[in-house]
Amino acid sequence: MSASVETIILDANKFKNIQLCADVLKCGGLVAFPTETVYGLGANALDESAVSQIFTTKGRQEDNPLIVHVATPDEVDSLVVSVPEVFWTLVKAFWPGALTLVMKKTSIIPKNVTAGLDTIAVRMPEHPAALALIREFGFPVAAPSANPSGKPSPTKAIHVKSDLNGKIPYILDGGDCRVGVESTVLDISGKTPRILRPGGVTYSDIKSILGDMEIDTASSINDISKPMSPGMKYRHYAPKAPITAVIGAPDKTAKYISDHMYNSDGKDNKTVALMFDDYALPHPNIITFGKSDDYKAQAVRLFDALRKFDDMDIKSIYAQVPEEEGLGFTVANRIKKAAGESVVKVNY
Numbered sequence: 241m242s243a244s245v246e247t248i249i250l251d252a253n254k255f256k257n258i259q260l261c262a263d264v265l266k267c268g269g270l271v272a273f274p275t276e277t278v279y280g281l282g283a284n285a286l287d288e289s290a291v292s293q294i295f296t297t298k299g300r301q302e303d304n305p306l307i308v309h310v311a312t313p314d315e316v317d318s319l320v321v322s323v324p325e326v327f328w329t330l331v332k333a334f335w336p337g338a339l340t341l342v343m344k345k346t347s348i349i350p351k352n353v354t355a356g357l358d359t360i361a362v363r364m365p366e367h368p369a370a371l372a373l374i375r376e377f378g379f380p381v382a383a384p385s386a387n388p389s390g391k392p393s394p395t396k397a398i399h400v401k402s403d404l405n406g407k408i409p410y411i412l413d414g415g416d417c418r419v420g421v422e423s424t425v426l427d428i429s430g431k432t433p434r435i436l437r438p439g440g441v442t443y444s445d446i447k448s449i450l451g452d453m454e455i456d457t458a459s460s461i462n463d464i465s466k467p468m469s470p471g472m473k474y475r476h477y478a479p480k481a482p483i484t485a486v487i488g489a490p491d492k493t494a495k496y497i498s499d500h501m502y503n504s505d506g507k508d509n510k511t512v513a514l515m516f517d518d519y520a521l522p523h524p525n526i527i528t529f530g531k532s533d534d535y536k537a538q539a540v541r542l543f544d545a546l547r548k549f550d551d552m553d554i555k556s557i558y559a560q561v562p563e564e565e566g567l568g569f570t571v572a573n574r575i576k577k578a579a580g581e582s583v584v585k586v587n588y
Contacts, residue, residue, distance in 0.1 A: 247405045249397050252369035252414035261410050262376040265290075270297060272386040272400045273373050274414030275365040277338050277422050277440050278393040278543070279400050280309070280383030281408070282373070288350035291382050295352070297407050300389040305355040306382045307340050307423070308362045311374040316362055319380065321346055324428050326450065333449045336366040338419050338440025342427040353382050359429050369414040385422065386411075392477050392543040392578070395420050399547060420540035421570050426453075438570040440539070478578040479549040481512075483557040485579040487572075488586035490532040490560060494519040496586045497558045501525075512552060514545055514559040514575075525552065532560075535567035542571055546578065 250257035252274060261271040268290040270283050281298065283290040285308045295302055310316060313331045316323060320343040327341060345360035354360050362380075365371065374381050385393040387403045394400045397413035404411075424439030426446065434454040435443060447453060486493040497513045498521050512525035516532040529545040530537030549557055559575050562568035576583055 245406060245409050247401060247408055247411065249401060249411045249413050252372075252412040255372070257410075257412060258369065258372045258376050261373055261412055262378075264409055265373075265377045265379075265381065268293075270294065270408045271373075272394075272397075272404065272408055272411040273370055273383070274397070274412060274417065275309075275367045275370045276418045277365070277420070278395055278417055279386040279397065279411075280365075280370070280381075281386035281404070282309070282381040282383040284377075285309075285353055285380040285382035286348060286350070288352055291350055291352050294382065294384060297404065298384065298387070298389045300384065302352065303355045304384075304389075305357060305361060306353050306384050307425075308349070308353065308360060309370065309374055309381045309383055310362060310364050311371050313364060315380060316343075318348060319346060319360055319362060320344055326428050326433065329449060330426070330428070330446075331364075334441055334445075335364040336371065337364075338366070338423040339363060339446075340423045340425045340439075342425060342436065343429050359427070361425055363423055367414055367418075369412055373412065390476060390478055392479060392546040393422060395540075395543050399544075416540075418540070420542060421567075421574060424570075438573050440567075440570070442566050443569065444566065476577045477543065477546065477574050478580070479546045479557065481549060481554050481557050482582060483514075483546075483559055483575075483579045484582045484584055485561050485572075485576045486558050486584050486586060487561045490516055490519045492586045493560045494521065496584065497521065497560070500558060510553065510555040512549060512554045512557050514549075514557065516560050516562075519560065525554065532562065535562055535565075535571055538562060538571045539567050542574060 264271050340361045340363040342359050342361045386400045387394050395417040397411050400411045419440040422439050424441040425437040427434045436456050517528045518531045520526050520528050527545045529541040561572045564572045
């Protein structure tokens with residue numbers, strides 16, 4: 241897509257705008273569209289050339305696979321070698337929704353969609369505009385988040401405009417994303433289901449349906465040579481300034497952050513913080529993202545909060561990390577991915 245293209249935000253509630261974006265996809269172009277998780281940057285999943293534009297536009301590494309979006313579960317038949325029995329159990333419980341399923345792919349899928357892997361990641365989004373777009377287009381849509389690789393994912397149309405203005409023709413505006421963090425990626429291609437990336441559907445939600453399963457245990461972005469899922473290998477979700485994830489009890493992490501907000505002479509050192517509402521410091525450079533035990537609110541507000549730091553004259557960021565339970569596990573994952581290797585565990 242030409243860098244000089246005019247980027248227009250369209251009302252996703254108007255069907256003529258859905259048709260307009262579907263026409264762009266039919267011509268091999270890219271459009272941004274809303275899902276319940278984050279905004280996606282879509283291309284024809286069956287067109288290798290169209291998919292390659294996603295990587296160019298985002299500056300995305302070619303070994304980072306994409307998620308393919310469908311409008312009905314039946315569309316998966318042509319995309320995978322065989323549909324595991326567990327697929328239908330999971331679909332009944334979680335589709336449409338924030339769960340991506342990894343299965344063995346067929347040759348119909350271009351290699352760049354799956355980064356050369358023999359598996360494909362597929363989900364059926366819940367957002368009505370996303371479903372309407374896929375149906376009107378008539379083919380599966382490959383779509384990562386609609387932002388430059390490494391930045392916080394977009395949860396509002398204006399986020400996409402800020403990131404990709406001049407690079408894509410249209411952004412379908414379907415309002416703020418309800419979930420606010422990406423989908424959970426569950427590999428069901430082997431004998432035991434395994435969570436590759438935590439997301440909007442929690443471990444306990446899935447376990448209540450499946451029983452035994454595994455969680456990918458890679459603790460570092462350096463642990464993974466060939467990622468099976470987006471969000472596994474590289475530093476993601478990060479604002480411009482370096483961020484340090486601070487892990488521990490909320491009162492302890494709040495004290496740690498307070499101790500690092502100023503120089504030894506008491507002057508501001510251009511350090512800011514992402515903190516829980518109920519533990520926020522009385523400092524002008526604090527951005528909050530929900531109470532310490534309100535993981536749903538944290539998920540919805542996280543990326544918007546991280547983006548606000550890019551408008552501030554700062555040198556570094558500290559972020560409180562929630563307990564790794566329920567949706568808090570996903571929020572903690574995103575903060576630690578944004579921090580890369582800069583993680584502090586507070587015990588005092």
